[in-house]
Amino acid sequence: MGPSLARRARLPGTAVRSAAVSAATSPETPPETSLVPPDDAVAPVRHPEAPAPGTPLGAHYDHCFGCGQALPHGLHLQAHAGEGVSVTAEFTVKPQHQGAPGLAHGGVLTSALDETLGSLNWLMHSIAVTGRLETDFLLPVPVDTVLHLDARCTAVHGRKIYSDAVGRIGGPKGPIAVRAKAVFIEVKVEHFIDNGRKEEIEAAMEDPDQVRRARAFEVNP
Numbered sequence: 001m002g003p004s005l006a007r008r009a010r011l012p013g014t015a016v017r018s019a020a021v022s023a024a025t026s027p028e029t030p031p032e033t034s035l036v037p038p039d040d041a042v043a044p045v046r047h048p049e050a051p052a053p054g055t056p057l058g059a060h061y062d063h064c065f066g067c068g069q070a071l072p073h074g075l076h077l078q079a080h081a082g083e084g085v086s087v088t089a090e091f092t093v094k095p096q097h098q099g100a101p102g103l104a105h106g107g108v109l110t111s112a113l114d115e116t117l118g119s120l121n122w123l124m125h126s127i128a129v130t131g132r133l134e135t136d137f138l139l140p141v142p143v144d145t146v147l148h149l150d151a152r153c154t155a156v157h158g159r160k161i162y163s164d165a166v167g168r169i170g171g172p173k174g175p176i177a178v179r180a181k182a183v184f185i186e187v188k189v190e191h192f193i194d195n196g197r198k199e200e201i202e203a204a205m206e207d208p209d210q211v212r213r214a215r216a217f218e219v220n221p
């Protein structure tokens, strides 16, 4: 075996001499938004027409990697409305979700958290995209495990929606294997229409169910 990368002699011309750039001060990257809501944030409000607790939320888009049924290798996550602005969801780790042998990939687990947190916005009839998401991985999650997810919205500040989630293994009351905090940013439906690839957007706009699902969230009371 050759020397480790740390001990290997540097190749000519590979030294990086540029000054350290702080993400917080670079004009190209705005500073990170804190995951802690500001003091003047308000409590989230459940929309009066939000589905009753226990109701399955269904997929927002059939080809969504998280909740869609059309992708064979997707997560096929099933979320249910909870009390207030909370949801529960289940995701079964499949062999195609492995990172290390027999264990779920961390990015896949983060996707499951992201999807669950994203579905909270439905209960407020708000369309929002993930702005920031931080995950803690506390236990390894083997293939075939059912991850029991529980998410709630904690605060809203302007277009920023603060939420957190945990994922338990060994049952809905089992130990926490993953947890996350997120800030979602409310957007108009045009966010998708203007930015999505043309062929998928056209197909979505030709699907009356998809248009209904997207438009239903546009008008807040």
Ligand SMILES: CCCCC/C=C\C/C=C\C/C=C\C/C=C\CCCC(=O)SCCNC(=O)CCNC(=O)[C@H](O)C(C)(C)COP(=O)(O)OP(=O)(O)OC[C@H]1O[C@@H](n2cnc3c(N)ncnc32)[C@H](O)[C@@H]1OP(=O)(O)O
Pocket: 032, 033, 060, 061, 066, 114, 115, 118, 119, 127, 128, 129, 130, 131, 132, 158, 159, 160, 183, 185, 187, 189, 192, 193, 201, 204, 205, 210, 211, 213, 214
């Ligand atoms: C008819 C066909 C329609 C088809 C549509 C189909 C279905 C639609 C329905 C529902 C689907 C909705 C979501 C999907 C649900 C679940 C999936 C999981 C969720 C995801 O996986 S989703 C993908 C990953 N996600 C992105 O792809 C975002 C990329 N990004 C951007 O598109 C922009 O970056 C954006 C829009 C985020 C902001 O841009 P912007 O210009 O609108 O915002 P702006 O600068 O005005 O900031 C306003 C305030 O947000 C703060 N802020 C801004 N950016 C932030 C950040 N990143 N983190 C934390 N805070 C942030 C500022 O600090 C300011 O805060 P303050 O007001 O306090 O100053």
